[in-house]
Amino acid sequence: MTATRTEAPPTGPTRLTDADLDLLLLIRHFELALLDMFGRGELHGTTHTCLGQEYVPVALRPLLDDGDHVFSNHRGHGHYLARFADPHGLLAEVMGRQGAVCHGVGGSQHILRDRYLSTGVQGESAPVAAGVALHLKRAEPGRLALVYVGDGTWGEGAVYEALNMAALWELPLVLVVENNGIAQSTPTGVQLAGSIGGRARAFGVDHLLVTSTDTNTVRAELAPVLRRVRDRAAPQVVELLTHRVGPHSKGDDSRRPEEIGQARAHDWYARYAAAFPEQFSEHDERQRRYVADVVREVSGRPASRWEGIDRG
Amino acid sequence: MTATRTEAPPTGPTRLTDADLDLLLLIRHFELALLDMFGRGELHGTTHTCLGQEYVPVALRPLLDDGDHVFSNHRGHGHYLARFADPHGLLAEVMGRQGAVCHGVGGSQHILRDRYLSTGVQGESAPVAAGVALHLKRAEPGRLALVYVGDGTWGEGAVYEALNMAALWELPLVLVVENNGIAQSTPTGVQLAGSIGGRARAFGVDHLLVTSTDTNTVRAELAPVLRRVRDRAAPQVVELLTHRVGPHSKGDDSRRPEEIGQARAHDWYARYAAAFPEQFSEHDERQRRYVADVVREVSGRPASRWEGIDRG
Amino acid sequence: MAERVVENLNQALHALMADDPGLHLLGEDLVDPYGGAFKATRGLSGRWPDRVLSTPLSEGGIVGVAGGLALAGQSAIVEIMFSDFVALAFDQILNFASKSTAMYGRPVPMRLVVRCPTGGNRGYGPTHSQSPQKHFVGIPGLTLHEVSPFHDNHAVLARMLASGRPGLLFEDKVLYTNRMYADGVVDELFRYDYLGPDAGTARIWVDDPEQCDCVLVVPGGLAGRAVRVARELLLRDDIVCQVLVPSRLWPLDVDALLPSLARAGRVVVAEESTAGGTWGAELAQAVHGRLWGTLRAPVRLVHSADSVIPTAAHLERTVLVQDTDIHRAVKEVVSGD
Amino acid sequence: MAERVVENLNQALHALMADDPGLHLLGEDLVDPYGGAFKATRGLSGRWPDRVLSTPLSEGGIVGVAGGLALAGQSAIVEIMFSDFVALAFDQILNFASKSTAMYGRPVPMRLVVRCPTGGNRGYGPTHSQSPQKHFVGIPGLTLHEVSPFHDNHAVLARMLASGRPGLLFEDKVLYTNRMYADGVVDELFRYDYLGPDAGTARIWVDDPEQCDCVLVVPGGLAGRAVRVARELLLRDDIVCQVLVPSRLWPLDVDALLPSLARAGRVVVAEESTAGGTWGAELAQAVHGRLWGTLRAPVRLVHSADSVIPTAAHLERTVLVQDTDIHRAVKEVVSGD
């Protein structure tokens, strides 16, 4: 009745390019820095970090071009950084400082930049992305709309309304499901009946399950699938079994220690460090320092301004 | 990409009990009388007749008991008559005359009587029925909640939210899908991607496809399925391939003549008449006259009253 | 005789589709030969099959798709078959389409109109007869308009789309089969002209537009009824009542109304919505604030009862606002001082 | 010191669950050890695992399930994690739960409460900070309440359920961590008591409950802020301001408020909602109609700007209603005549 998770021990990581490793580590240290700042009371509001899931947008990065639309969700810092490599703009947004991508109005989970959009209501973006894909199919064939959703978000009816229309109208829509086995505090098994794969296929939509957390492997599995979406203009669901290493937002992790340990055991970070210690430690140190610089620099900026514009 | 319909020529009907035949014909003549009255401008508002689909609730009738909850929809006259054999109360409701089941407030598509409820917003009843099933499972094990939905209603996200919860919580919920190949004017193939069977199974919900329009056969196929729902307390989807012989509501049939002919070819009415002419003509005449009496009697009643009650 | 309102609307959609290759129409059962439940979209899918789409039953999803088209720089008009079902799209309207115009820190144009066949008096029953305008008043970024027999739908829709703000267009279902008014003439007694920018508010008057005993403000769906009442008031009660019909319900253009209201000093606002949190209450609040000391009586609201809307005609009448209710309210306000 | 508001709410839920074996709680992440996003449901699932259900993310569906439980004669309380998402349940609330109480021609009790953590000032951003009360005003059959530090949540919830009408309970998210008031004492200056049936409206006053320069009416979420402003007005401006906090926002119990309002002749209504179609406008309309000629000034409304609610604290402040806005409004109304 409930979704099963493949919990085979992860296979060893492959060696990443320096650029990929840098991007992974940039995201990691960015998220750690945020939690750190929250812990010290330097941040206001809330945030959802993607610790453990960084490799998903990094694997996708070279498979997308600027003409593709990306729809992100609450857990979107990695999605943003993989697209724009702009930790200053994002941190400024989270902190409400000058240079913020959205002037501090949107904050962590409401970001619009070029063809990248995130918003905070789960599932709402799926039909919106279908609408964008409808336009792309006609006006810019070969381009696609990609939506990141979590496993929990498959509870929302909007997802099925979107899948149905995307399948009927053969839209170039990709749903990237970051199935981290949990929604806030609720394990997937008690909030999702059947399976995501079955749900996609029930609408005539192809589904690919990706269990690796190795950036190279994931990318290699995704590449032909995205190419097919572009060629055929048909929707696709890609489900990645991934692991949320951190809390849902800040400090609200009510999982048992074993469960958190399970997630940690799948974390690419420690495993990559063990497999490629030299490359890792050099880049890790570099990104840690880079992020520390970003934090220092952005923290020194004045408050963002939001003026003279149409406020509603 | 689109749902396929089995359009094999219907197999010959089997002989029905007089009681079943009477009920079928009661519904048939009731619906014909309504269209007739609308045609003569004697009815106000709108109505959706179940011409061609009468056998679905008739087949289900002895499989349900008064403790089961039934949720009907816009096309609900057959559902109501199969449960209560009360054409007077229903016609009075449609006409707004005294003795109306709901005092003329609800009209054709908003009816509540004992454990029978219909309402006019497609899909909305699915989660409601799941809630009722949650109660039944605990308080009255062995009883079930049954929801009639059309194929088009599978466009609504609410259906999936309900399916998911029903499967997770193992609720005695039966979705009876009257798949008549059309939603108002839109063929199923252009509004429903994949298949209803696939959608049910994707949520871990069993699905039964019934293609016969013979009341005995349909009942025999449904009986073990409903028994299983009662025994196991698990949801079930039953999909009946059926045929809308009349217009969507009144006079709004924009199908091509061949399409209407197709639907007619599957109509149990003419086929039963041909197979069992004597039994048929006797009962047909009797029900026709009965309904004519009902129309005459109810038309003579004064307007319904709705007073002294909490109006909202 | 002038065309019917639904024909005017249909022609407006034809003209907009012809002019804007980026405009899409979405909704249930829109395509020919059905042409929509109220036939407003007749003939469109034949001309533009790619841009006129019959959708599945998915009100929330359709408005979401339209929001996506708007986000991608296109324009979209959605038909919700009965405005009661726009409840299913409340999230997409409130939290996506309207929010997106501003929540990213800079203006984002969203050219999106949701058409909502509205109101009762057709015996469709409690879930097919509502007037949900009031539930959408005060959503930042959203505009509300209502079809009226005085306002050309092409101009209204073109302006709504050009504004770059998502909007709802309420369309009284009984009004569809009424005639548009033309050439400034209502009948042998009443004339009309327009007030405010974009001729946004129609003003219907007898003899002298600057003189009346009372002003009756109504949304488009009540325009015909208001004119009928004004005529009766004149002929039966010798009361001169001016009628104002703003095309845009929200944001309110109170400035356009104030001179008339101030001159009359007596104001009635009538609408079909059931009681509570009505559009009229919002309008009254603006008027009370601006014309305190000038008004001779508080703004009087007329609306349907606080009740579900029954199906049977004789019961529906007891709930929905009637001409006699409006008539009585005007008489009371006029004779009250 | 009195308990925190969220503790009072949590205790209320414990007591209601203990008393009514037919009561169910449904919502996302309700069960322990998480106990809900705002911890209002802590400790409940341990005691009643069968009746406290963490649900999938399905706001519409959950309210539908709760409607089904209510229809079957049970009671249900739903938690919507952020009230912004109640938009997804608009159809179930408007067209099922509320309609069912009356549209079948006879009263059908629906014991259903939807709890909605509401409001801003926590930096959660445009889709997690709204005050959607106004969108639900005037739905026949539905009642609206708001949590206040003066109203015991057990009494409020018990009454809502017993009424047999579905209701929404709005819960200001900042208020959760504030203290309840107790024993009729606010501080060394202010006292409180109750007006109307069921002690529905809290009245906060200084010196003499029958004497004041102005009455400030607020929903529960603003109660603490209103008291703070009243204190400042007294100490800094020598203005005596009485505060009224009705627990039920809709239907309005205007009768309970009228004597106070009539005595003062000056009324300010403050709420956090953004501009337009506000609860205050509805209240003002009722007051203008009833106290025309008695009021010394039109009812003054204070609310947030007509804007999305930004995330960053320094921007959020520019949009959301501030103590200074309320303060200024009272001063203006008092000095205006």
Ligand SMILES: Cc1ncc(C[n+]2csc(CCOP(=O)(O)OP(=O)(O)O)c2C)c(N)n1
């Ligand atoms: C419509 C809606 N309901 C509830 C929430 C609150 N919420 C934010 S994230 C979340 C859990 C989402 O789970 P999942 O989709 O698995 O994503 P994950 O957090 O695991 O990345 C919830 C309940 C929301 N943002 N939107």
Ligand SMILES: Cc1ncc(C[n+]2csc(CCOP(=O)(O)OP(=O)(O)O)c2C)c(N)n1
């Ligand atoms: C939410 C909602 N959207 C639209 C409608 C209008 N409507 C009534 S019946 C119908 C078609 C339903 O098709 P289907 O579910 O296949 O049932 P059928 O009419 O074929 O029996 C539509 C669009 C509605 N009643 N509710």
Ligand SMILES: [Mg+2]
């Ligand atoms: Mg998850």
Ligand SMILES: [Mg+2]
């Ligand atoms: Mg159908």
